[in-house]
Amino acid sequence: MTFKATCCCKQLSITVSSHPEINSVCHCNNCKQRTGSAFGISMYFKTGAIINKTGETKVYKFFHKEQSHEQCRYFCPQCGTTLYWTISTMPDLLGIAGGCFSASDILEPTHTLNNANKCSWVNFPSKWHVQE
Ligand SMILES: [Zn+2]
Ligand SMILES: [Zn+2]
Incomplete structure (x- = not known):
């Protein structure tokens, strides 16, 4: 199976051949500003899966x-969408913005991160792992 993520204007895309190794929502200010939303969905894939x-x-x-x-x-x-990113401490993984996958493909996150900064009106399923 493959999963494809695109930017708003669709000129930019990335396709991966596996499920994410890490699939989380993050409440840090940086994710809020990057997405303009209450949290970011960060999916990390092995670089070999691209x-x-x-x-x-x-x-x-x-x-x-x-x-x-x-x-x-x-x-x-053109449209400003952040589609993917690398992190120096996880060189074998590539982060992809979860909201950029087409709706039918998006996989349910399993973790919620930086919860001290979570908007009080946001709630997630209790089966998700809470990581401070
Ligand atoms: Zn674009
Ligand atoms: Zn974050």
């Missing part, structure tokens, strides 16, 4: 203070 990439990207590189790592975010220069 079977196709299309389109042109720009890169935003920064040091993530809250999590003490360097991140490179690849976004669409």
Whole structure:
């Protein structure tokens, strides 16, 4: 099975051939700002599972203070969607923005991260693992 994620304008896409190794929602300010939403959905795939990439990207590189790592975010220069990213502390994994997968393909997350910063009106299924 394959899963394809695209940006808003569809010029940028990435296709993977496996389920994510890590599938989580994150409540840190950086994820909120990146998505413009109450939380980010971060799916991490083995880099070997990437079977196709299309389109042109720009890169935003920064040091993530809250999590003490360097991140490179690849976004669409036309529509601005951040589609995928790398994290210096997890070199074998690629993060893909979960909301960019087509609705029928999206897999239910299993973890919720940085919960101290969670909006009080957001609630998740009790079977999800809560990681502070
Ligand atoms: Zn785009
Ligand atoms: Zn985050």
